[in-house]
Amino acid sequence: MSRIAILSVNHQLASVEVREKVAFASNNLANALNNLKAIDGISACVILSTCNRSEIVVVSDSKNTKEILSNYLSDTHQIERESLDPYFSYFESGDAVNHICQVATGLDSLVLGEPQILGQLKDAYHVAKETGTLNKLLEKLFQHAFSTAKKVRTDTQIGSSPVSIAYCAVKLSEKIFANLDEQTVLLIGAGEMIELCAQHLDQKGVKNMIVANRTVENAKKIAILYGAKSISLKKFSDVIHQADIIISSTAASVPIIGKGLIETALKQRKHKPMFMLDIAIPRDIEPEVAQLDDVFLYTIDDLEQVVSDNIDNRQREKTMAEEIIKEQNKNFENWLKSLPSEQVVQSYRSGANSIKETAIEEALKKLKNGGDSEQIIRKLADQLTNKLLHTPFQNIKQSSQDQLTQCEGCVPDSKPKKS
Secondary structure: OOEEEEEEEEOOOOOHHHHHHHOOOHHHHHHHHHHHHOOOOEEEEEEEEOOOEEEEEEEEOOOOHHHHHHHHHHHHOOOOHHHHHHHOEEEEOHHHHHHHHHHHOOOOOOOOOOOHHHHHHHHHHHHHHHHOOOOHHHHHHHHHHHHHHHHHHHHOOOOOOOOOHHHHHHHHHHHHOOOHHHOEEEEEOOOHHHHHHHHHHHHOOOOEEEEEEOOHHHHHHHHHHHOOEEEEHHHHHHHHHHOOEEEEOOOOOOOOEOHHHHHHHHHHOOOOOEEEEEOOOOOOEOHHHHHOOOEEEEEHHHHHHHHHOOOHHHHHHHHHHHHHHHHHHHHHHHHHHHHHHHHHHHHHHHHHHHHHHHHHHHHHHHHHOOOOHHHHHHHHHHHHHHHHHHHHHHHHHHHHHHHHHHHOOOOOOOOOOOO
16 A cells, blocks of 8 residues: 655754765766666655755555665665665654644744745756656645645744744854954855855844855845845955955855865965854755864754754744644545545446457447447446446445444344243
């Protein structure tokens, strides 16, 4: 029987070092989906890959789904399975439905209630839809998750406080520099996270921002909004020594900032401190950079303390959000229960059409051979009636027999008992 299953490697158990090893590059996602769907037992799939999680969502009729997904993830990224086992979280059936709703609403995020994950989940869904790896069950599951997330946003205040990863990145910057408005900030990348960082930095009064990106046009879009400069990623090494704060979030598969580049920049700065925050998965900045004096290098995992300092009011809304998810999931469970009846109807309809086509062909042959048309039509009607009613009648008889069997010995004695 087909069931929903999810294999997750996320920030709850896995460090950034582990998460970056199992991240899926966006330009290779369609190929990864096709390879996954080609596995025996997997009928549909979606892959979600963000800075905090890699999740494989499937519909499977295999009894060894966890084993299949675990091997797929380790084989795809060429990592020994044993080294990943401690970081796997596996969900199936109702638990899987609940988990994807927790993810969609931001309840499972590093930053409780953060809204970016819903957009990322929608992107993953659309890639799977375009690749052709969805089926009716996964379509319904994701629409359910999206509508649940919308209801949670509407009915609770879980997303009211600005504690996104971008917001926390700026708060962490304030711990290093008392006056952000006096610092020069280099933002590397042009995605949603970088744009949010630019927005928060602008609100803090930062006047000197540089946005570097592989596609300069995308960097310009952000730069224009916040009065920043825009440059090509190829040229960022020419200005990196000017930056007091560097926040990087690209989709590069290997680090773009190495220890040697920062050593050179520090000499040009006469060892004036640099704050560097790497919120990319895989990481944009070599970990060895942290060994340098006058450099404060943080990764996305280091934001946890900042996050915990800013989510008290969101915690109060979490219980309400969980109740909404529970109620919404009941509706999804009811839909799942209706599937067998729907499949029976579809099967019967398909069989009926097959019977009809066969009967019509026989009747047409007889008519071509000069048979009596009225007699042929009457016989056709009798054949269709008998064959189409055969299965329902058999089911009714079987149901009646089952009820009689269950009731044998259960009829109360009608004779009065002797006193």
